[in-house]
Amino acid sequence: MxxxxxxxxxxxxxxxxxxxxxxxxxxxxxxxxxxxxxxxxxxxxxxxxxxxxxxxxxxxxxxxxxxxxxxxxxxxxxxxxxxxxxxxxxxxxxxxxxxxxxxxxxxxxxxxxxxxxxxxxxxxxxxxxxxxxxxxxxxxxxxxxxxxxxxxxxxxxxxxxxxxxxxxxxxxxxxxxxxxxxxxxxxxxxxxxxxxxxxxxxxxxxxxxxxxxxxxxxKTNGTQPYTIDLKMDGLLTAVMIHPPKFGAEVASFDAAKAKALDGVVDVIQTPRGIAVVGENMWAAMKGRDLVTVEWNEANAEQRGTAEIMAEYNKLADGPAKATARNDGDAAAAMASADKVVEGHYEFPYLVHASIEPLNAVARIGEDGTVEVWGGHQMPDIYQAAAAQVAGTTPDKVKLHVMKTGGSFGRRAVADADLIVESVAVAKALGPGKPVKVQWTRENDMRGGRYRPAYVHAIKAGLDKDGNIVAMHDHIVGQSIMAGSPMEAMIENGVDATSVEGASNLPYAVPNLKIDLTTTDVKIPVLWWRSVGSTHTAYVMETFVDELAAASNRDPVEFRLSMLEKHPRHAAVLRLAAEKADWEKPLPEGRFRGVALHESFHTYVAEVVEITFKGGTDFTVDRVVCAVDCGTAINPDQIRAQMEGGIGFGLGAILQEELTLTGGVVDQENYDTYTPLRIDQMPKVEVHIVPSDEPPTGVGEPGVPPIGPAVANALRAATGKTIRKLPIVKNLSA
Structure with missing residues (x-):
């Protein structure tokens, strides 16, 4: 236009x-x-x-x-x-x-x-x-x-x-x-x-x-404005009190002490909790600490992650509720296989943990128009939600799309949670009173919308020549699409975001079955950078590596032998191996691992080098990444996104984990939920495959291969496949 x-x-x-x-x-x-x-x-x-x-x-x-x-x-x-x-x-x-x-x-x-x-x-x-x-x-x-x-x-x-x-x-x-x-x-x-x-x-x-x-x-000199920086005449600030357990609702609250505090403007019940409105952030936070809330927890999730994962493991060993892919006859081929390898994988809930906590500014005009400033990742949905809360029509809603300090999927929410809060507060305050709803880091960590937890029960059969003749993976976890406007996209009981990366496995396995059991848990979940591939790539690539070892074959050669019909997969794998000097021996104490994955029509292979000193003492030193994203529009930006995705994914598989005890989230901030620290970031080399194909994306595809590549390097060092994440916590288990 x-x-x-x-x-x-x-x-x-x-x-x-x-x-x-x-x-x-x-x-x-x-x-x-x-x-x-x-x-x-x-x-x-x-x-x-x-x-x-x-x-x-x-x-x-x-x-x-x-x-x-x-x-x-x-x-x-x-x-x-x-x-x-x-x-x-x-x-x-x-x-x-x-x-x-x-x-x-x-x-x-x-x-x-x-x-x-x-x-x-x-x-x-x-x-x-x-x-x-x-x-x-x-x-x-x-x-x-x-x-x-x-x-x-x-x-x-x-x-x-x-x-x-x-x-x-x-x-x-x-x-x-x-x-x-x-x-x-x-x-x-x-x-x-x-x-x-x-x-x-x-x-x-x-x-x-x-x-x-x-x-x-x-972005580097601080002049780029974000929603957190917004200022305007009369702007008030609201902080939220959310239920400590998911599914709980406000039964009653007492705001008398908070309202008596200098700088507190109002205390408002919203559809998602209590908003404490102040003349500034400090006043709102001080007022929040003086509000007492009684919660109705009759319909709340009461279980902790230990109980949830125990149930998932039991379900994984039972019959599946749905099948996403079924080639050949995996059960029969498995029964006649020369060797069978199997195991359970466990993946925890993960937080998006963006640098800029969630926020939005809303103002209702004297004429009833609604303005909302924020990170509008799903504008049509947010415009409709704002209109519904304000009691008007979408044409009366103006969205101001702000740049945002990270999202990783968190600002693409079907129920427009933050928008609902900000417009509800602005409506209660009345026309002409703009308000910024600013979540704290603790709100952000404990406010829901996580990468779902998953369990995989996987097994494969090898013939006498070491070829994979059968594979069966039973995936257990929550659906992201269920209960959302995207629920209609669930086909035959299969949410594609739960199985992607496994259901489209490129390797030539003649008998392949991918099953899914979707669970009913009240912990809110959402897409997280690279979505289903965050767990399926880890399972498939570490398991294939383990099968290569069981067949006494080189991991790169083993993969290439199964990629005849997938030349773009094979090309990035060869390029990464070549640039990483895969054939050359490493010094004592250094080990390599490789992983290959396609997500969002972009092909990425990564080779990792680690130094392993024993026990849980290891460092990730080097990552060689090859990427085919079609036509490379901005090569420098492609390299940056691969580097960023590798760092993002590395922190997740090494040490990130969200847990609950009795239905309450245990982590609150970056001290207890620990993304990658800068001194943990390895040297990253990115090699872009020249292509005349139409461009595909690079914001997410760098994430999935890093986890299995690191795990495969650790398997080379220890002989052990790490099946339960995060790695650091479970390496010596």
Whole structure:
């Protein structure tokens, strides 16, 4: 979508491949391109003008010579704004100093995620570049064509003699104009119907190894504003008191002492607990400590994790409730196998633990309009939820999409928990009183939405030549989609997010069965960076390594022998092994491990080197990562995301664990829940496979292989497969 500000009118047409619209304001013209993906008919046909919020754009050229890109994807540190801007700038030929990227929302026809069929807007599943690849390049190309047309008309010159470079339009040696100077004239130009895109051999931005993030300075010097930094006239701050047990509800509360405290404005019951509102954070927190709450725990989860995991292990040894994949006859092949290997794996609950705790700012205007500032990872859902709480319609809700200090899935919540809290508090306070609901770290740790705990009962059969003839994995754990608007996506009792990474196992196993038993536990769960692959990759890759050892075969060779039909898997595995000098011996006390996994259509292999001194004394020293994510839009950013994903996943498998005792979460902060510390971060080398395939995502796929690669290095050192996480706690068990 692109916009040159101009007069106030709107024109719209729909074509076979693109939804093209023009709209205008007081100073320019808006032109829209939206690639129509295969998906729900309503999402394909929805006209721009019919959407609830005012017309919004992909690319806006302002008279002030700014290039404002409206991103359909949420920025939480993964670099989606940078990637989308790169797509636009490749075709537009602007100057990066002109660029601003802001979050768009409120218009599904424009901003719907095309990787999800375009039916709703959201960021997740490492789909940002997949969804943006065509439409944002088309927007940039259309903007450039209209600027050229405007210049050609004004200068009475052939359009093919007009050039564009670094934000300047020129003809010959004496005709030059900035984008801003041409914006109004460009408003009168026709919208190009079939604008060509640059061929690959002409790219200067996409794939550039020297192009660095345009927004790095603000992130490092503290000038980048986040929701936690927001200030506005009359802004109040609210902190939350949540039930100590999941499923409990407020029976009664006494706020008299809190309300008597200087600086406390009000104490409000919300659908999710008690909000203590203060003139500032300190007053709200002091008031919170003076509120007494009686909880109705009749429907609350009372079990601790020890009891839950004991039940899971028992279920894993029993009959499954559903089957996700069933090739051949695993039971019969297992019975005739020359050797059978089996074991139980246990995975704890995990917290997202983003640096910026959850927050949102809400304000209700005198006219009943609702504004919400925050990390809106699922804008359509949040807009609808805010409208419902406020007692209005979605067109009366304006979302301000803020950049966020991490999410890892936590801000993509189907019931819009934080949005509900902030709007409920703003509604109770009354019109014209903005309020920031700011969770503390303790709220964040204990407030629910965890990576589910899982148990796997897996076994495999080998023939006399050491080939895998059968494999059966029974996965036990909670469903993320159950009870959410995505519940309809559960097919035949299988939540795909519970089995992904196992149900699509690439290895050639002739008899393969993947079973699932979904449990009923009241602990709220949610997608966590790389979702199901966080546990399935660990199981499959450590188990395959163990089977290679049982067959007296090299782990890399063993995997490659089963990947004939999966050349992209094989290519990243070979590249990682080559760059890690897999064939060369290591010094005494050093060991290697390898793992391979595909998640979100991106292929990653990682080779780890560790130093093992005995017992639980070891360090992870080096990680060599090979990644195939299709066309590499921003190589520097791809490397950064692989590095970040490796650090994120490493902390989780080494030492992270959320536990409950009697239904109450034990951990509260980074002292008891311990993500990776900086001195634990290994040296990481990232090698990108050249590809002409369409781009896929990199925000999550670096996470799954690191855990099994480390575990496999430890197995090489100790002869033991670690089946219960976290590793440090269970290495000597």
């Amino acid at each position: 692109l916009q040159f500000r101009a007069k106030k009118e709107a024109v719209q047409a729909t074509r076979r491949q693109f939804l093209i619209g023009t709209a205008a304001t007081a100073a320019g013209l808006a032109v829209g391109y939206r690639l129509i993906a295969a998906g729900p008919a309503a999402a394909q046909a929805a006209p721009v003008a019919a959407q609830a919020n005012p017309f919004q754009t992909y690319v806006e050229i302002t008279p002030e010579n700014r290039i404002v890109i409206h991103s359909s994807q949420f920025e939480m540190g993964q670099g989606s704004y940078f990637g989308i801007a790169t797509l636009v700038m490749e075709e537009l030929d602007g100057d990066w100093a002109q660029v601003d990227v802001i979050g768009g929302s409120g218009n599904t026809a424009l901003f719907g995620n095309l990787a999800w069929g375009g039916a709703f807007q959201g960021t997740g599943g490492s789909t940002s570049m997949t969804s943006s690849w065509e439409r944002y390049r088309k927007a940039g190309a259309a903007a450039r064509a209209m600027l050229v047309a405007a210049a050609a008309k004004e200068w009475n010159a052939p359009a093919d003699e007009v050039t564009v470079a670094s934000g300047v339009v020129a003809h010959g040696s004496n005709k030059r104009a900035t984008f801003g100077e041409l914006a109004q004239a460009a408003a009168g130009m026709p919208v190009p119907e079939d604008v060509p895109l640059k061929p690959r051999d002409k790219w200067t931005q996409i794939g550039s190894d020297t192009l660095k993030r345009y927004d790095s300075a603000g």
